Amino acid sequence: MNFDYSPEEETFRQEVRTWMEANAPRDPSGIATGMRIGKETQFAWEKKLASKGWLAYTWPAEFGGPGFTPVQRDIFDAERARAGAPSVIPFALMMLGPVLMKFGTPEQQKRFLPRIASAEQVWCQGYSEPGSGSDLASLKTQAVRQGDKYIVNGQKIWTTQAHWAHWIFCLVRTSGDGSKQQGISFLLMDMNTKGIEVRPIVTIDGHHHLNEVFFTDVEVPVENLVGVEGQGWTIAKYLLTHERTAIAGVGDSKRQLRWLSETVARDPALKDSPHARRRIAELEVDLLALEYTNLRTLDRMAKGHSPGPESSGLKIKGTELQQGISEAQLEFGGLQAMPWGQDVEGEPVYRAASTRYNFLRACTIYGGSNEIQKNVLAKVLIGL
Amino acid sequence: MDLSFTSEQEILQDSAVKFAQKGYSFDQYKKSLKAPGQCDPAIWKQVAEFGWLALAVPESAGGIGGSTLDIALVAEALGAGLVIEPFIAGAIFPAAIIAASESAGRQDALLGNLASGDAQLAVAYSERAGRFDPAQCTTIADKNAKGFVLSGEKICAFNAPNASHLIVSARNGSAVDLFLVPRETAGLSLTAYPVLGGGVAADVKLDGVQVDSDARLGDITALEAGLDKAIAVDCALALGGMKALFERTSAYLRTRKQFGVAIGTFQVLQHRVVDMFIELEQSRSLVLLATAKADSGDAVERRRAVSAAKAYVAKASKMVAQQAVQLHGGIGMTEELDVGHYFRQLTAFGTRFGDRDYHLDRFQAVAAA
Numbered sequence: 001m002n003f004d005y006s007p008e009e010e011t012f013r014q015e016v017r018t019w020m021e022a023n024a025p026r027d028p029s030g031i032a033t034g035m036r037i038g039k040e041t042q043f044a045w046e047k048k049l050a051s052k053g054w055l056a057y058t059w060p061a062e063f064g065g066p067g068f069t070p071v072q073r074d075i076f077d078a079e080r081a082r083a084g085a086p087s088v089i090p091f092a093l094m095m096l097g098p099v100l101m102k103f104g105t106p107e108q109q110k111r112f113l114p115r116i117a118s119a120e121q122v123w124c125q126g127y128s129e130p131g132s133g134s135d136l137a138s139l140k141t142q143a144v145r146q147g148d149k150y151i152v153n154g155q156k157i158w159t160t161q162a163h164w165a166h167w168i169f170c171l172v173r174t175s176g177d178g179s180k181q182q183g184i185s186f187l188l189m190d191m192n193t194k195g196i197e198v199r200p201i202v203t204i205d206g207h208h209h210l211n212e213v214f215f216t217d218v219e220v221p222v223e224n225l226v227g228v229e230g231q232g233w234t235i236a237k238y239l240l241t242h243e244r245t246a247i248a249g250v251g252d253s254k255r256q257l258r259w260l261s262e263t264v265a266r267d268p269a270l271k272d273s274p275h276a277r278r279r280i281a282e283l284e285v286d287l288l289a290l291e292y293t294n295l296r297t298l299d300r301m302a303k304g305h306s307p308g309p310e311s312s313g314l315k316i317k318g319t320e321l322q323q324g325i326s327e328a329q330l331e332f333g334g335l336q337a338m339p340w341g342q343d344v345e346g347e348p349v350y351r352a353a354s355t356r357y358n359f360l361r362a363c364t365i366y367g368g369s370n371e372i373q374k375n376v377l378a379k380v381l382i383g384l
Numbered sequence: 385m386d387l388s389f390t391s392e393q394e395i396l397q398d399s400a401v402k403f404a405q406k407g408y409s410f411d412q413y414k415k416s417l418k419a420p421g422q423c424d425p426a427i428w429k430q431v432a433e434f435g436w437l438a439l440a441v442p443e444s445a446g447g448i449g450g451s452t453l454d455i456a457l458v459a460e461a462l463g464a465g466l467v468i469e470p471f472i473a474g475a476i477f478p479a480a481i482i483a484a485s486e487s488a489g490r491q492d493a494l495l496g497n498l499a500s501g502d503a504q505l506a507v508a509y510s511e512r513a514g515r516f517d518p519a520q521c522t523t524i525a526d527k528n529a530k531g532f533v534l535s536g537e538k539i540c541a542f543n544a545p546n547a548s549h550l551i552v553s554a555r556n557g558s559a560v561d562l563f564l565v566p567r568e569t570a571g572l573s574l575t576a577y578p579v580l581g582g583g584v585a586a587d588v589k590l591d592g593v594q595v596d597s598d599a600r601l602g603d604i605t606a607l608e609a610g611l612d613k614a615i616a617v618d619c620a621l622a623l624g625g626m627k628a629l630f631e632r633t634s635a636y637l638r639t640r641k642q643f644g645v646a647i648g649t650f651q652v653l654q655h656r657v658v659d660m661f662i663e664l665e666q667s668r669s670l671v672l673l674a675t676a677k678a679d680s681g682d683a684v685e686r687r688r689a690v691s692a693a694k695a696y697v698a699k700a701s702k703m704v705a706q707q708a709v710q711l712h713g714g715i716g717m718t719e720e721l722d723v724g725h726y727f728r729q730l731t732a733f734g735t736r737f738g739d740r741d742y743h744l745d746r747f748q749a750v751a752a753a
């Protein structure tokens with residue numbers, strides 16, 4: 001057994017690091033500390049990655065990705081985070097891309113994948129509805145086939161970046177027969193189609209990330225159906241297993257924790273505090289456990305196995321840790337983290353802390369709440 | 385032992401609860417957020433007319449001179465109602481300092497204005513390097529012929545932008561003393577900002593601020609006594625917010641359906657709500673103890689009870705606030721629902737006037753002494 005990276009992997013890391021250091025966006029408003037990232041900055045960053053061929057860094061070469069190994073992907077993400085650069089908008093790159101590769105027609109693959117990899121097309125994910133969150137399969141948005149079109153009516157909610165997106169992929173109900181899972185289909189829609197309306201939702205960090213998306217008699221060509229009618233649930237489940245490893249957020253947590261300890265080291269009130277030092281050590285140990293669980297999962301995947309049960313803990317532990325770090329940032333910031341909704345002078349980590357702390361409450365809710373993750377895991381472990 | 389409230393206290397509590405429930409809707413809260421200094425003058429006037437500001441002013445100065453428990457009963461109702469007007473930072477805290485200071489009796493006019501709602505005050509005692517500790521003070525008071533010259537920097541003086549006068553702590557020789565400084569004094573400048581959870585604050589720069597010799601209110605013991613009273617009352621305010629979140633969350637678990645059933649039927653959520661309730665009640669016990677001891681002449685006893693309450697309630701309110709959002713799912717994350725606003729208010733509570741670590745240290749130091 002050997003935990004060391006191979007010389008090739010180290011060379012790769014160095015290549016990515018050098019590029020990131022030269023190209024990561026420098027933003028005075030403090031992207032790096034986790035404050036809000038504007039649309040222009042995000043899009044420009046994704047274009048830059050695309051021009052290097054690294055935007056779709058999780059994709060195989062045959063579909064226009066760089067064909068990184070699982071370990072290389074992980075190194076890439078760690079270096080991206082280390083440089084303080086924002087992560088890519090995940091919906092097309094991490095979710096839709098793999099779905100089209102497995103379930104899409106060659107035409108769909110040709111039509112969408114190159115545009116996604118080149119940062120031309122930004123997508124959002126239309127799954128959740130007001131009455132269907134954890135119980136996603138109960139969704140009601142309806143697509144009725146009429147000739148070579150579907151007519152879509154209904155509502156999605158919590159749609160991240162729908163106000164930025166050019167396209168949306170949706171789970172819709174195409175049939176009321178059979179089990180509720182059987183009637184679900186996977187449909188792609190151009191956000192410019194008549195009948196789609198986007199309304200903003202402001203979250204408790206004071207920002208606009210989320211939206212409601214309303215569909216009124218929206219006409220969607222049948223060639224925008226992925227897979228066959230009724231296959232939507234299978235596709236959605238495939239997608240979930242696919243996003244498991246990226247979700248641990250090791251790289252970003254490392255970066256946030258490093259920023260915090262650097263800040264504390266120059267904070268006259270905390271640099272000699274045994275509480276602060278110990279708190280950081282605790283978080284570092286937790287992070288190490290997460291990092292190595294993630295590496296074990298990657299090792300399995302590199303050998304062609306599917307992720308084991310240990311990987312189900314990655315989302316739970318990863319999100320708890322993100323919250324734990326933001327809590328420490330807020331608490332160390334103390335009174336310096338109290339200013340709200342107005343930029344004031346001070347340590348960037350402390351200034352961003354309350355916004356981050358508030359927004360990160362969501363990470364144990366989205367992508368399948370931690371309660372739901374535990375239900376799923378309990379079923380497997382207890383076997384009842 | 386008798387833990388019941390007097391009939392006067394029950395009436396006081398009743399009127400505060402009614403005001404918070406009927407007179408201060410979520411819409412009013414949003415209106416107050418937009419008001420200058422995040423304080424709606426009409427609401428402040430009502431708060432004054434109820435006599436709640438006068439509770440902090442001694443009878444000798446024309447006030448009511450209520451106990452800390454009296455004030456806490458009002459604060460709990462205000463917390464439950466999401467009232468963001470600066471009841472504690474602008475009135476209770478500074479009034480308690482003045483009442484406990486050597487200058488009590490000399491400031492009756494100012495306290496009268498405070499009780500009538502015509503003036504608000506603020507306390508500028510925190511410094512960056514000193515964190516929460518009022519004794520770590522680098523702002524200097526230099527004695528001269530006219531009085532004192534104050535120089536230094538304070539951070540996060542709650543309510544300072546609304547205040548007619550600031551109470552500033554400064555090092556006078558080897559002692560830390562308190563000075564009353566009109567906000568418009570030359571050399572005093574504020575960087576004002578809204579604060580997390582509502583209200584405003586300012587970082588304060590004192591650049592050779594000349595004050596008269598009778599601007600000196602007293603020494604740090606008055607600040608410590610005032611702080612303890614403010615913290616006990618603030619804990620009651622947080623208790624109100626916790627109770628509101630507990631009630632909203634248990635109601636939501638009864639009505640929100642997923643998988644064809646109320647989500648309150650899921651045992652893991654049931655246990656979470658029970659934990660919230662238990663934390664609420666444990667908190668209440670320590671808050672009552674702190675309010676009872678906050679008026680004690682025995683500073684050791686007072687400090688111990690107040691720091692115990694703050695250390696405990698800071699942890700408990702964090703748990704309650706986090707779980708309230710978690711159990712509401714997506715809707716708990718929105719500005720549209722009041723849950724997230726209580727969440728922010730309780731988050732700010734955990735920090736102001738000293739966080740859990742600070743108060744555990746202080747508790748321990750008292751216990752060891």
Ligand SMILES: Cc1cc2nc3c(=O)[nH]c(=O)nc-3n(C[C@H](O)[C@H](O)[C@H](O)COP(=O)(O)OP(=O)(O)OC[C@H]3O[C@@H](n4cnc5c(N)ncnc54)[C@H](O)[C@@H]3O)c2cc1C
Nearest residue numbers: 125127128133134158160362366369371650710711713714
């Ligand atoms: C910031 C953010 C971004 C999001 N982005 C998107 C997006 O881009 N696209 C999209 O489609 N959706 C998105 N979502 C929606 C997200 O997936 C849902 O919020 C999530 O699935 C929970 O659904 P809900 O909000 O309806 O809560 P509910 O399902 O009503 O859950 C409420 C509470 O009950 C618990 N609960 C529910 N069922 C059970 C059970 N069986 N056992 C135990 N506990 C249970 C939950 O864990 C939660 O604590 C986003 C949400 C947030 C907050």
